[in-house]
Amino acid sequence: SYCSYFSLGPIRGMMDTxxxxxxxxxxxxxxxxLVVYWERQGEDSLCAVHCVNALMQGPQFTxxxxxxxxxxxxxxxxxxxGEELAPGEPSANVDDQGNFSSQVxxxxxxxxxxxxxxxxxxxxxxxxxxxxxxxNELAYICNHHRHWLALRRIAWQDGRLAWFNLNSRLPEGPExxxxxxxxxxVHTMLAxxxxxxxxxxxxxxxxxxxxRKELLPWQLLLxxxxxxGMQARRQARLKAEDQLNNALAHDLLSLAKRSKxxxxxxxxxxxxxxxxxxxxxYVDHIPAPRNFGLIHFAAHQGRHRELGRLLQDFGAxxxxxxxxxxxxxxxxxxxxxxxxxxxxxxTESRSDARTSCGSLSEPASRRRRxxxxxxxxxxxxxxxxxx
Numbered sequence: 001s002y003c004s005y006f007s008l009g010p011i012r013g014m015m016d017t018x019x020x021x022x023x024x025x026x027x028x029x030x031x032x033x034l035v036v037y038w039e040r041q042g043e044d045s046l047c048a049v050h051c052v053n054a055l056m057q058g059p060q061f062t063x064x065x066x067x068x069x070x071x072x073x074x075x076x077x078x079x080x081x082g083e084e085l086a087p088g089e090p091s092a093n094v095d096d097q098g099n100f101s102s103q104v105x106x107x108x109x110x111x112x113x114x115x116x117x118x119x120x121x122x123x124x125x126x127x128x129x130x131x132x133x134x135x136n137e138l139a140y141i142c143n144h145h146r147h148w149l150a151l152r153r154i155a156w157q158d159g160r161l162a163w164f165n166l167n168s169r170l171p172e173g174p175e176x177x178x179x180x181x182x183x184x185x186v187h188t189m190l191a192x193x194x195x196x197x198x199x200x201x202x203x204x205x206x207x208x209x210x211x212r213k214e215l216l217p218w219q220l221l222l223x224x225x226x227x228x229g230m231q232a233r234r235q236a237r238l239k240a241e242d243q244l245n246n247a248l249a250h251d252l253l254s255l256a257k258r259s260k261x262x263x264x265x266x267x268x269x270x271x272x273x274x275x276x277x278x279x280x281x282y283v284d285h286i287p288a289p290r291n292f293g294l295i296h297f298a299a300h301q302g303r304h305r306e307l308g309r310l311l312q313d314f315g316a317x318x319x320x321x322x323x324x325x326x327x328x329x330x331x332x333x334x335x336x337x338x339x340x341x342x343x344x345x346x347t348e349s350r351s352d353a354r355t356s357c358g359s360l361s362e363p364a365s366r367r368r369r370x371x372x373x374x375x376x377x378x379x380x381x382x383x384x385x386x387x
Contacts, residue, residue, distance in 0.1 A: 034224040036154055037207045040324070041168035042218060048100040051141055051148035052109060054166035055199065058207035059219050061108060063098050069111070070094040070104045102195065105141060105148070109199075116201040121190065126198050134186040135163065135179040139199040144189050151182065152199075154206065157224070171288040171323050172230040172237070173222060226325065233321065237288065240280035245271075246287045253290055256297035261306045264294070265313075272314060283314040291323045299328040299344075302337035307344060318344055 037057040039050040052061050070093035077092060078084060093101040106118045118141070121130040129136060139152035149167035156162035156176075163182045165175040177185065189196055212221050222230075240249075248271055255264040271282045286293045295316045298306040307328070310316040321327055332340035 033209050034156060035206045035209055036164060036166075036174050036222045036227055038166055038174045038220050038222060039168050040173070040218045040220065045095075045097040045099050047148040047168055048105055049098070050168035051150045051166075052105055053219075054168070055109070055139055055141060055150040055152055055203065056112070057152075057154070057204055059215065060112060066100050066104050066108055067094060069108050070100060073101075073103055073107065099146075100148075102143065102197070106197070113201065116199065116203075119198050119200075121186075121196040121198050130186065130190075130196070130198060135182050137198050137200070139203060140186065141197045141199065142186075142189055143195040144192070145194070151177075151185070152203065169289075172234040173220070173323075173325075174227060174230070175234065176227065176231055229321070230325075236280065237286065240285045241287060243279055244275075244282060244285055249282055249285045249287045250290070252282060252294065253286075253292070253297070256294050257292070259301060259303070261298075261303065265306075265309060268294075268314065281315075283310060283316045284320050286320075286323070289323075293320050293322070295320055295328045296322050296326070296331055299331040299337070299340050300335060302332075302335060302340055304337065304339040304343040307340055308346075311343070 037054065039053055039059075041047055041050050046063055049061055049063055049066060052066075053059050070091055073093045074091050093104050109116050109118055119126050121127065121140070134140075139150065141148065141150050147167075147169065149165070149169075151163065151165055153161040153163055163177040163179065165177055165185065167175075186196060207215075207221055209221060215221060248267075252264055252268055252271065255261075255267070268282060275281050283294055292300070295307065295310050295318065297303075298310060311318060318329070319327055322331075326334075329341065329344050332344060
């Protein structure tokens, strides 16, 4: 085992769980439900693992399976040089954070399916087609700024194949690409000196939806509805980042994270007052690479009074989702905060009232400029700050 030769210490806890991943899904007919398999990268450096699993549309590899291939390559290279691989000697194919070489990725894929062809896009037999019509290929794996990512066509609406950027670091998840967007992305990476490999052969359909419960928290099987929702959130974030002060947005979120709500509400009121009536707003803005918005921090901390203020005073969107796809209601439920759930339900029940404080029917400019808290939630004044 590679573990006796090489330490995966920083990622061992995560990968001990990853050893429980299900058996690979064989190639077969596409699922009746439109889904895309995607892995979200956390603090680890396992982009290669996330990349090949996204390419194969299922959890077929772990850090340990790739590490075994890296060890074998190290041994073969040492043998060719007439040397012995000493225990503890640095690997040429993986570092102690889990960054794997292209040789490891290629051999791992071809070991799984010998019919797969993996070739550098600069190879004479591939270069012209990739330069002129990259959308005609099946898939790519790319090393862009020392980060591995997969681009692949997957069965989508109306039975057509659609391109997806399956980069594990994308804030909103997989990105649906037009042919022109795929061309621009591939050509940009090549122009910047990134390594782009072309994948040809037969790739598996997405992971079986009936086995969804076998997946680990960072392994996501995303429905068509969720993918389209992620696309909408991506567009909203890009619009907000273009129109809002992202440094200020991060400052507001940091105050919420540190539970400095009094200071936050003062600064938020001034920030919202400067926003255009029909433009993006700080109360709902989650700049990359943040996961939580203001409403999510309030729910996570059990701050039901602050939830009331965000929802009624500032008109926060109660359906706003984290990067992981969770609403404030989901978070309040997970932490067991009954009073936060009551605040969310109460403001929801009043959202269609013609004159309710902070309702969607109230002019946005007037709602944003109100700085005094509403007293609409029954018993609000006697609530504790946390559950």
